[in-house]
Amino acid sequence: MTMDVTIYHNPECGTSRNALALIRHADIEPKVIEYLKTPPSGDELAKMIRDAGLSVREAIREKGTPYAELGLDDPALSDGQLLTAMLEHPILINRPFVITPIGTRLARPSEVVLDILPADAFKGPFVKEDGEKVLDAEGRRIV
Numbered sequence: 001m002t003m004d005v006t007i008y009h010n011p012e013c014g015t016s017r018n019a020l021a022l023i024r025h026a027d028i029e030p031k032v033i034e035y036l037k038t039p040p041s042g043d044e045l046a047k048m049i050r051d052a053g054l055s056v057r058e059a060i061r062e063k064g065t066p067y068a069e070l071g072l073d074d075p076a077l078s079d080g081q082l083l084t085a086m087l088e089h090p091i092l093i094n095r096p097f098v099i100t101p102i103g104t105r106l107a108r109p110s111e112v113v114l115d116i117l118p119a120d121a122f123k124g125p126f127v128k129e130d131g132e133k134v135l136d137a138e139g140r141r142i143v
Contacts, residue, residue: 002028005030007033008035009034011034015096016095018110018129019096022117028117035090036090039087045087048099051099051104052106054106056079058094059086059093059106061092065089065091066091072085096108102117111141126139
């Protein structure tokens with residue numbers, strides 16, 4: 001299937017690996033951006049967050065990051081200050097962000113990516129790394 005898909009990916013993250021595998025299961029080869037090596041620009045990051053319907057705070061990763069050390073839990077910080085911190089420390093960007101012509105999502109959990117891929121693209125089952133079944137034998141989402 002031909003579809004312009006971009007994933008801001010961290011290969012060390014199981015959720016990110018599962019989202020990438022789901023995209024590829026739809027027979028789509030996305031543009032993979034390892035955002036820790038090649039972070040988005042401030043404008044790109046702000047647009048991804050906005051297009052995903054998130055607040056900047058919702059797009060920040062706390063676990064395994066310098067979030068607390070940087071005092072980012074301070075409610076007085078502006079979106080601009082939070083974005084600046086995310087750009088200075090890309091590990092603070094929650095992942096994976098996936099962009100398709102259908103929409104943009106922070107694919108947490110990874111099966112959220114199904115919302116922005118063609119429903120008829122899946123042929124057969126899909127199981128996440130941890131064994132959780134996501135698609136049945138006919139490629140339909142398991143709820």
